[in-house]
Amino acid sequence: MNTKDRESLYKLFRDMADVLGTSRMTEIALESFIQAIRALKCPREAILPLFNELSECIKNSRPRVVPLIHLLEEFEDEMRFTRGDVDLESIRADAVETLQEKLDGFRERLNRLTEVGAQYVQDGDVILVHSASGVVIKILLNAKEKLQRNFKAVVLKQDFAKTRQLIQAIAQAGIPHEVVPEYDLIHHLPQATKLFIGALAVTPDLNVVASAGTANIVSLCHLGKIPVYLFVNSLKFSHQSAQEQHIHRKEEKETRDGLTYNLTTFSHSLVALQLIDHVITGKGEIKTTAADGGSRDLTR
Amino acid sequence: MEGIWFPVVVFLAVYVAITFEWINKAVAALLGVMVLLVFHVVDEHTAVGLIDFETIMLLFGMMGIVAVLRKSGFFTILSVWIAERTEGSPLRILVLFSIVTAVTSAFLDNVTTVLIIVPIVIELTAGMGLDPKLFVISQAVVSNIGGTATLIGDPPNIIIGSKVGLTFNQFPLYLAAPVILCTAAMIFYYWFTHRELFRPIDTNLTKLFSVQLLLEKIRFEFLSLKIDRVFLAKGLGCLVLAIGLFVTQTITKLSPGVVALTVAMILFVITRVDVEHMLQEIEWSTLLFFIGLFILVGVLEKQGAIEWIARNVFLRVGDNPYVMVLVVLWVSGIVSGFLDNIPFTITMIPIVQIMQATTPVPHNILWWALSLGACFGGNLTMIGASANIVATGMSRKLGYEITFLEFFRSSAVITLITLMICSVYLILLLWVTL
16 A cells, blocks of 8 residues: 555544544444455455555554554454465455454443443533544433433534534534633633543553643643543553554644744644543543553553 | 727627636626717617526526525535445546536536535545546536536526527437537546556455545535435425426427526425525626626627628638538637637627528537537636636645646547537538438
């Protein structure tokens, strides 16, 4: 795969994670993988190199899509491409079945996390939410629809594309909400009771890779003593440090009102785990102070 | 000859201003009219009488119907559906989108068609790591080809149909065949000259994976607007009604202009749209441009200038119908590539009428030559047709700038091929009928 194609794929990952959240993107990636294997036309001996190419490409994406990488590694362990006595159609059927199992398992984990997460919403809460975290959206919907909690959401809007789905979902569910610019957060801190965030990855050096802008919001909430809740399923605990997550740095020339300048942006934020008060996984809350150990346990 | 020089100079000045885009084309045309009124070349009552309201009603009505359909999300649903059917095959992207663009352009406005199709084509091809430029150019080209098939597909046809009194059914009857042939030729030409680009991807697992992801992204991005099914059904119902009435024009005796405007008004009422908002969607500058040109050309006609051009330029080619048809086709084709085909068609209509009166050519073949030339000629350059300007503008906005030369390199040969196909078709048609 040439660099251009590789860059196109990584950009696609980033765009989708931005608007749909990492969990939903992981689901779509697994579905796409199944479709791609079904449509593939190649000789038996070509399947292993083709798979290796895709696997290598996904594992080196910028940034790393940690849950997808974990699922891919599990898939690799279970598949036996190298066995000479298996024909192409059997490999195809096996691969589709294994991937479907991974997808179902991932959805189960997500459901468990959203069920656990909904219990952290209490009547009277004013919850700050930001960016398109599929998990956080589902938690809010569960809390409203299944647990009948009465709460208000304050959506911190940055780029419209990134918050569109969030606003649409909570509006459709009838959750009382207010949309405010992210930079006005300080004015909403007095009424806020909690901040809910999702993440792309939790690293062993106690950092959280989250959507762009999260670090500022978390810092401000931390200063304002607003409890920060991070919802992550165990597949998001990475083996690699924050530096190895390949957060994408983009530098581009921008011209506005006749003024041209170089704008540098990063695809994701890095948040110190110590600023997060509650880390919730599908198994319940793990102590922040023990997050290092916890993350290591879960990663294993 | 003496009295005609002033309106001729005014007309040429307007043409130059439009061609070099010195001022807005509607303003240029109306300013020309005002100069003629101020200098008493024509009085205001005569000027108003020169406007072809049949054409204006048809354009206004179709713009209204398209505005409501655009709001209904119909085009987006259609484009996403096609994107899914392509399964990421570059050749299928070219073929399916070209067919959809051609068919949609035949019944609706070309500019609206490319406005909806081009962003999805760019998203799909760029996301696959392909260069979207050729795909964008192909959609502009095919929208001009497809629009030629019907009376309502392209402004030159609307003008010819209304001014000459041709029926809706006559257009597809005589023009569908060359349009289909030229669409097929365009697809073949682009495939043949860019075979590497259209290589199938089903042997590449990573590309297949990327395409599936991409289609999901397109579904999310373009279908996230809330679709009101009742609104959509009313919009499509009215479009079908309008086409039905166009087709049965000889029975109902309703002119296309009356049909389009009536259906548009019915649509405004039954969908309860914000009429003020819908009226903002109408391209008033295009309508005013038409009005101005009708008056300018009408004055030239009254003063005898058109007859002079016809007799001293076009009738010089002799009275051989084959030569006359080819001259109209190729002159229209080449001139429309560089000048706006709307004023050109309005100018050519009285000329062709004189040619037809001098040497009658059966089955309106001279009109079909004008239609094919004016519509297909628009493909020659980036500025030859509104759809080209809109498609390339949209492409630039999305980060893929297409230069004048790039467009010309991809469109010139196909324009010549399509004009050659049309030449053969018209010669055969004439040979059969003579």
